[in-house]
Amino acid sequence: MRNLSPWCCASLLFVSAAAQAASDGLDRITVYAGTWHTQAEHYATPYSKAGKETGTLHNDCWRGRMFYACEQIVDGQSKALVVFVYDAAKGSYVTHPIPADGSAGGDGTLTIDGDRWTFPWQFSDHGKTVYARVVNVFHGRDRIDYRQEYSLDQVHWTPMATGRETREP
Numbered sequence: 001m002r003n004l005s006p007w008c009c010a011s012l013l014f015v016s017a018a019a020q021a022a023s024d025g026l027d028r029i030t031v032y033a034g035t036w037h038t039q040a041e042h043y044a045t046p047y048s049k050a051g052k053e054t055g056t057l058h059n060d061c062w063r064g065r066m067f068y069a070c071e072q073i074v075d076g077q078s079k080a081l082v083v084f085v086y087d088a089a090k091g092s093y094v095t096h097p098i099p100a101d102g103s104a105g106g107d108g109t110l111t112i113d114g115d116r117w118t119f120p121w122q123f124s125d126h127g128k129t130v131y132a133r134v135v136n137v138f139h140g141r142d143r144i145d146y147r148q149e150y151s152l153d154q155v156h157w158t159p160m161a162t163g164r165e166t167r168e169p
């Protein structure tokens with residue numbers, strides 16, 4: 001039987017450390033699982049219409065070794081499966097939403113800074129880049145205050161919606 005080379009052992013340690021970092025990163029987002037009462041107010045902007053809404057969001061989540069996935073069910077209807085992957089090198093997450101209708105979902109990013117979760121993205125509007133984000137602020141395990149906003153310069157942000165999610169028992 002051959003002995004393992006020092007390089008092989010070192011690479012196994014690296015893989016093991018990376019898997020542990022991903023595991024620790026995934027543990028942070030398990031708070032999102034469960035059923036939430038949602039209420040939101042939307043504002044009139046070039047990218048949103050004014051209005052109010054309430055509903056129930058159920059995140060039916062499960063975890064693998066390197067992935068965390070949530071089927072998002074809104075008012076009893078499955079809307080998307082969101083898969084989270086933790087990138088330990090960047091300290092952020094890659095998100096892969098799969099809409100229930102099978103259409104292509106856009107991959108995204110999630111950064112977590114303490115109790116603040118930020119989902120940023122961007123899109124083009126007549127040749128100009130528009131930056132957007134949803135910011136969730138957790139208050140313990142049972143309340144999330146959130147806002148959706150956009151910016152043309154990533155400095156001045158205009159709210160498109162604000163809301164609250166409260167965990168249901």
